[in-house]
Amino acid sequence: MLLRVFKGSKYLFLYIISFMLLISNICAILSNHCVKIWDADHSKISPFLFIEATAGFIRDSLFNLAHWIFCYRYWVIAIEMEALMNYKVITERTKTLQKTFNSIVIFLDIIMPLWYCVTYAFLNVNPDQVHSNKLQIQYILALYSRGLLLMLSALFLADSIFRIKKSI
Numbered sequence: 478m479l480l481r482v483f484k485g486s487k488y489l490f491l492y493i494i495s496f497m498l499l500i501s502n503i504c505a506i507l508s509n510h511c512v513k514i515w516d517a518d519h520s521k522i523s524p525f526l527f528i529e530a531t532a533g534f535i536r537d538s539l540f541n542l543a544h545w546i547f548c549y550r551y552w553v554i555a556i557e558m559e560a561l562m563n564y565k566v567i568t569e570r571t572k573t574l575q576k577t578f579n580s581i582v583i584f585l586d587i588i589m590p591l592w593y594c595v596t597y598a599f600l601n602v603n604p605d606q607v608h609s610n611k612l613q614i615q616y617i618l619a620l621y622s623r624g625l626l627l628m629l630s631a632l633f634l635a636d637s638i639f640r641i642k643k644s645i
Contacts, residue, residue: 537590593619
């Protein structure tokens with residue numbers, strides 16, 4: 478079914494999003510496998526912890542980016558469609574603001590999973606050691622930020638749907 482969608486497609490972003498989700502799923506499998514191996518021996522620093530953290534970073538960042546790219550693209554199309562239906566022109570300032578906001582969210586989609594994976598690795602290098610509250614709070618904030626970024630993508634998709642529905 479997926480191959481039929483790609484056959485003859487002129488939209489490069491479909492290929493990119495699908496590839497990102499594929500790599501994200503491969504990294505999820507790798508991360509889960511490393512957790513099982515590393516859980517068997519917590520007594521020393523294992524390379525599996527760092528492989529797990531790296532795979533987790535790639536998994537989360539690509540997953541978030543794929544969702545954001547799709548939702549943002551759909552949102553821009555909805556705004557353009559709404560403008561066309563109402564005989565309005567989208568200003569250059571609006572386009573610049575859209576691109577700036579897109580760049581900020583892409584940056585956050587990369588930084589937040591990195592922050593999460595680094596704090597996760599620091600907390601698990603020596604699990605018996607008592608860690609500072611600051612590091613634990615950073616870990617929790619990074620953990621929840623991933624969900625907030627996905628929620629932002631979902632809100633943009635919902636806004637797109639409402640804009641298109643209102644235009645039609």
